[in-house]
Amino acid sequence: MRHQPDLFFDEIPEVNRQTESNPAAALKLAAQDAQLSPGQQRFNRLLERIDKLKGQLVGIQVLCNAHRPVYHQTLAPLRERHQALMREMALWLDKRLQRKGLSALQKCAASTILCNLSMQLVAQGDEEMKILHDQHSSESLAQKEQSAMMDMRDMMEDMLGEPLTDDESLETMQDVFRVCMERLREAEAAEQEARQQARARKKKPGAAQLKAKADQQAAETTLRKIFRQLASALHPDRESDPDERARKTTLMSEANAAYDRRDLVALLQIQLRTELTDTASIAKMAEEKIASLTLLLKQQAQKLENELHQCRHDAQHEFGLKSYETLNITNLHRSLRVEELSFQKDLATMQQDLQQIEDDKYFKRWLKDQNYLSEIPPGNIFDDWNVDPQVSEFKIEWNLTNLHYPRLPVST
Helix, strand or coil: CCCCCCCCCCCCCCCCCCCCCCHHHHHCCCCCCCCCCHHHHHHHHHHHHHHHHHHHHHHHHHHHHHHHHHHHHHHHHHHHHHHHHHHHHHHHHHHHHCCCCCCHHHHHHHHHHHHHHHHHHHHCCCCHHHHHHHHHCCCCHHHHHHHHHHHHHHHHHHHHCCCCCCCCCCCCHHHHHHHHHHHHHHHHHHHHHHHHHHHHHHCCCCHHHHHHHHHHHHHHHHHHHHHHHHHHHHCHHHCCCHHHHHHHHHHHHHHHHHHHCCCHHHHHHHHHHCCCCCHHHHHCCCHHHHHHHHHHHHHHHHHHHHHHHHHHHHHHHHHCCCCCCCCCHHHHHHHHHHHHHHHHHHHHHHHHHHHHCCCHHHHHHHHHCCHHHHCCCCCHHHHCCCCCCCCCCCCCCCCCCCCCCCCCCCCC
């Protein structure tokens, strides 16, 4: 196989094949005649850091993929039973309200509980409960949603300091949130640009800023050069052999994906696999080229650290861990057990209530015990929502902690 000119060295030495299973080991520079320079040592340390971060990301994915079936198999039947008992209670309340024997205050209390339960069931996909809700509420579910959307729009307009235009699609809270987040990002970008321009007008860039800009430009040039060399060597249309064309198509696809995500390690790995370079050639690079690669590796490591943080956050949210809890199998099992026991306790209470409220005296005492009814106006479910500003997608979690029966998590 004929070699193309090496990116890092004028003459191509004998290629030593490297293992593909460990990028850090495959690309790590080794001392030749003398000790590694400080720049080469930084290069190696960043390779190890990137390899460790990638391993941690894979570890979290493996852990979550293994725990997820157990989590859902354990809780799914409990959620279904929970939802069935809520439905049974709502239907029972509907029938009881059609009979005589309740005071106006008791009817109001029973209607409030019924409406809150039916709203939770609608959130779980039980569309039939919309009709039941609207029969017992002075305000329909659609009206409550519209009112909540308008409240959210007012809040977002206060944040922006300007009204949202009517020509934008703002039919749901998701629409309002999406448009508002776009406006906030635009405003932040404009403010940052204005600050940069103001600083530029006040003073000329210093030596450190000029050097940082030059280093970044050199790094971008190096990344493009590596990719273009790979694209030239791996272009499948230039290959007549079908097997070799298929191999190059696969490698070119990997190179495109790696370049899009600025994965220098993956690009260098492909170069090793295609024998376009080797670690000996990289070790003989000029210090400025080592510095360019090191800057790219530093940026890649930072991106992986951000991905790792987000991956941990998502896993903690999915499986009910607190933000300060370590993501490991012990904590996942403990959290699952706690949630399972909580469900079982709630189910036992709900089952007991359904049995005992058949007795009208107990039912009236049960209504009286709902102290929250005197403090919570009907339909307050749409007054509280939690929005995570760190994510681009809109997520709503209704705050129903004051209801008699705890709510099932709403899937997002």
